[in-house]
Amino acid sequence: MIASIDWGDVAYGALAVFLVLAGLAVVYGAIRLGQTLGKASSLIEGTETELLPVISKLGGTLDRVNTQLDKVDVMTDSAVDAVTTVDTSVRLVTGVVTRPVQALAGFFAGLRHTASSVRAGGGLKDAVKTGKEEAARREQDLADDLGDDDGDAATTA
Numbered sequence: 001m002i003a004s005i006d007w008g009d010v011a012y013g014a015l016a017v018f019l020v021l022a023g024l025a026v027v028y029g030a031i032r033l034g035q036t037l038g039k040a041s042s043l044i045e046g047t048e049t050e051l052l053p054v055i056s057k058l059g060g061t062l063d064r065v066n067t068q069l070d071k072v073d074v075m076t077d078s079a080v081d082a083v084t085t086v087d088t089s090v091r092l093v094t095g096v097v098t099r100p101v102q103a104l105a106g107f108f109a110g111l112r113h114t115a116s117s118v119r120a121g122g123g124l125k126d127a128v129k130t131g132k133e134e135a136a137r138r139e140q141d142l143a144d145d146l147g148d149d150d151g152d153a154a155t156t157a
Contacts, residue, residue, distance in 0.1 A: 102142045110135030 114131030118124065 098142075098146055102139045102146075105142055106135035106139035109138035 110131035110133075112131075113134040114127045117127035117130050
């Protein structure tokens with residue numbers, strides 16, 4: 001019986017064994033691929049289950065942060081209004097205080113120059129004129145030093 005086997009029969013037998021082994025390898029690979037896809041599906045479902053509540057909480061947190069930022073915006077506006085009010089008050093008080101100080105400084109500077117002119121032997125009329133000019137100059141110098149641009153101080157003497 002062995003004598004009737006030729007090389008063609010051996011080749012068919014080897015091919016049959018190869019095809020059976022190849023079929024088993026394909027089945028094994030399909031089973032392993034199915035297991036891997038099942039694990040991937042389970043991972044995706046678990047991630048979805050755990051991630052959706054986190055995303056929901058994050059949305060709530062962002063809403064609360066936006067609410068707090070709106071409150072900070074209101075506080076910032078209030079602070080700007082308060083600073084503007086203080087600035088206006090300081091400017092008003094500065095204006096109220098500086099005008100009399102400028103006038104007094106001009107008056108005393110003029111008085112000093114008038115007295116100096118009289119002592120130097122000048123006439124009373126010229127001494128008063130010199131005193132008024134010096135008073136106006138002193139008031140203007142103070143206005144320039146304080147940054148007063150309207151120049152009203154020089155015309156009050």
